[in-house]
Amino acid sequence: MFINRLETAEGWMMKHKPNGYIAICQCGRTVGAMSLDRTERKEAGQLLGQWISDGCILQPKFDCIWSAEVTSCVCDKKAAS
Numbered sequence: 001m002f003i004n005r006l007e008t009a010e011g012w013m014m015k016h017k018p019n020g021y022i023a024i025c026q027c028g029r030t031v032g033a034m035s036l037d038r039t040e041r042k043e044a045g046q047l048l049g050q051w052i053s054d055g056c057i058l059q060p061k062f063d064c065i066w067s068a069e070v071t072s073c074v075c076d077k078k079a080a081s
Contacts, residue, residue, distance in 0.1 A: 018060035023051040025073045031056065033068040 023032035034047055051058060 016062050018062055019064075020061040020066060021048065021051075022059040022061060022068045023054075023056040024059060025075060026055050027073055027075045029071045029073055030068050031070060031073050033070055 019037055020033065020035040022030055023034075025031045032047070032051060034044060036044055039047070048058065
């Protein structure tokens with residue numbers, strides 16, 4: 001069994017898995033957020049794939065409690081101008 005670990009100045013520590021993701025659009029706005037604890041695995045994979053396909057940056061969240069303010073994308077509005 002392989003265990004992911006990081007070496008620190010104090011020694012070895014376990015590598016944590018994210019418990020959620022925030023999607024940041026190319027325009028810089030937060031356009032989506034997902035908790036992996038509340039989302040089924042298949043749906044989570046589809047949503048992450050869609051965000052990547054849309055060109056979003058995925059920001060993993062590791063904290064027990066986190067929040068995000070989701071807003072509308074302005075990329076379409078910029079293209080129409």
